[in-house]
Amino acid sequence: MNDYTVVHEKAPAFFDRFARKDENQHQTHYCPGCGHGVVHKMIADALTELGVQQRTILVSPVGCSVFAYYYFDTGNVQAAHGRAPAVATALKRSNPESIVISYQGDGDLAAIGTAEIVHAANRGENITVFFVNNSIYGMTGGQMAPTTLLGQISTTTPWGRRPNNDGMPIKMCEMLSALEAPAYIERVALSDAKHILQARKAVKKALELQTQHAGFSMVEILSPCPTILKMEPTVARHWVGEVLAKQFPLGVYRDHRAEFVPVDVPQKPLAELLGLGGEKLSDAERQSRRKNTQARTIKVAGFGGQGVLLLGQLLAEMGMREHMEVSWLPSYGPEMRSGSAHCHVTLAHERIGAPVITRPEVLIAMNEPSLRKFGPMVQVGGMILYNGRELPEDLQFEGTTVHCIPASQIADEIGAAKVANVVMLGAMLEATNCLPLATARTVLADMVKNPKLSEMNDRALDVGREYLDQDVLALAVAGPDGCGE
């Protein structure tokens, strides 16, 4: 028989002995009169009462409660300063049936971690946040917190917090309750027995809501820090109620479940998502199936919106289907959004080295600036296909075959300006014979599901090819330099 009567049992969610501590394993590291011990007890009791201790994960922050994991016999994760809500987000998403607690102080939550708490709340993450606000940095020895009161002296506000220099104490409950997603936000205080009882209820409610998948909940707990505030514990408690709570009014700021209409994502088998299937060919098999193809380095250039990158992709896709080695390299970035665009396409029979083409064999210039910029870089003996009726008067390219195809105009006549690139493709295939025209038709048919557009693409290919034939005839008459008339 014990010679004492147990009045309050240790909460089972606490370890019997704090073995993770270096010494004094029978007591916490918190100072006498500190609020953390009280909040820990409330949480531990609530976990037991709700029967969720075994599936709880506590995220310890940086600050005085950095060692919360010394005490809680739960799953424990230690997070970087301010990042606990982000860590908690992924813990919860990974195991939706777990109970995830983000335990944070005022510096952690309301200064360095402001972005994380706002966005976890705004996503309505189904986690519970306990925010211990004692108006001061405890662990680092008494520097200003975002919640330090005006005029309050700290080691970094030696004249007291000055609004003109340090801004105003930040009110997190008020801020977060402006969001639509949170389910429950309340501010309580550890100022006296009555308020501590209210705090207990709030702590339990916030956790219970999580078991009901209600969404984001946060309890801000105004808490005494007698050591740093240099007050007797009873005075500090009194100060919390009389002074701190004046700046941070107690009460329920939010208490309704977020009314999301969930949007489900269709599920697909992995093979379908990844585009797997079809036969795998060895290099030798590919080589033997490669017919009617010629290696080429090609540059396609023009205005953004002329389908320049797509034309390059069409060529690469065709080359791949014809069992060639191919690469497609775009210009990318802001220039994509307006201005010019170009891409490099290599069609090869061997493994491709540099996919960057400095001197292309073929240039498809969809506009005059591209012709001027890249025309001179075309290899001797190469070819330029220019989107225009004739070359600008001041331009000529020695040693290069030039074909002028008014592709934009032809495309307009066909009925869609956007098929100009396909007109050029038809002409290019006819001029180079590097890939079969039939493959172009198949690839286009696979990529374009709209029957009307598909028909126009087919016509564009034919017209481009026919125009080129006429151009070649004219060239034969006019000689190799410049465009035929």
Place this chain on the structure above:
Amino acid sequence: MRQLCKGNVAVVKAALMAGCRSFYGYPITPASEIAEYAALLIPQAGGTFVQAESEVSAINMVYGASCAGQRVMTASSGPGISLMQEGISYLAGAELPCVIADIMRGGPGLGNISPEQSDYFCMTKGGGHGCYRNIVLAPSSVQEMAALTMLAFELADKYRNPAVLLADGYVGQMMEPLELEMTEAIQPAKPWAVRGTPETHGNLVSSIYLTNDLMEEHVRKLEAKYLECERSECRWETYRAEDAEVLVIGYGIVSRILRTAVDVARAHGLKAGLFRPITLWPFPSQALRQAAEKVEKVLVVELSTGQMVEDVRLALNGRIPVEFYSRVGGNVPSAEKIHSELMAHMEALV
């Protein structure tokens, strides 16, 4: 069957093949397609995609998911990688596996979005605080973007450490044929994970060791792990290096240009060879020493003002001259330019 695929997209497909069902990210050019395709594909495979409020949050979500035992990844580029460094240090300190794709762009600062290789230092040397390393893999093709992503997940789990896919903007943005074969993703058991279940409820993930001796013990444990990784995980590739008089060294897109440059040089009678590190950390120092045994000179080419070249110099330790050529700002050298550099350096030798 081969599919024409962008490098960045190949990363997501490979991640799915590796069993990754968690992606937390933040958009940035030229890495954004990774987040976009993760957003498209991973939820359809029953996984989680969250666009975080910042790279700081993204990497801490990665930390949370890794704590929970998930195969998880994120992707970013220069400025975003700078923001992630704190989290990467925590991941390494807490011995948490994850995969980070860095599709490098021009820097410092906001820089530009064109390809560079200027994150080599911050990824291989530990851009965050403390004695840690990332396992860093450098793909040079779309097929390798996929293969090395899968390898990154494997190595991250094996060493319980972040693994980085370090690619330049070109490798991320280019399209090439990709061949994927369905394989069963083998994931090791993670008894240390914190899943919020009765079996794991006693587990703790942390990187804090308050007493000096415990901290040293932990750092030594990490050190031993890194030494083991250096012994076992170096990967590299050579091309026409057997009889080479001069070795060119580069990774990523540069190695592709160098491969062509080697052919150009050989066509002009210069016996050049290529050494391409595939693991940037651990750096294949010993393999490089062997490959360089009979050469008279090496030329390192980078899209940075000289980062990997330091590891080459450390590996060769003054035995032969190490020359360096670079382009930055998004410019890339042509194979012909490399050839002329080579010629100039070899003539200088005579």
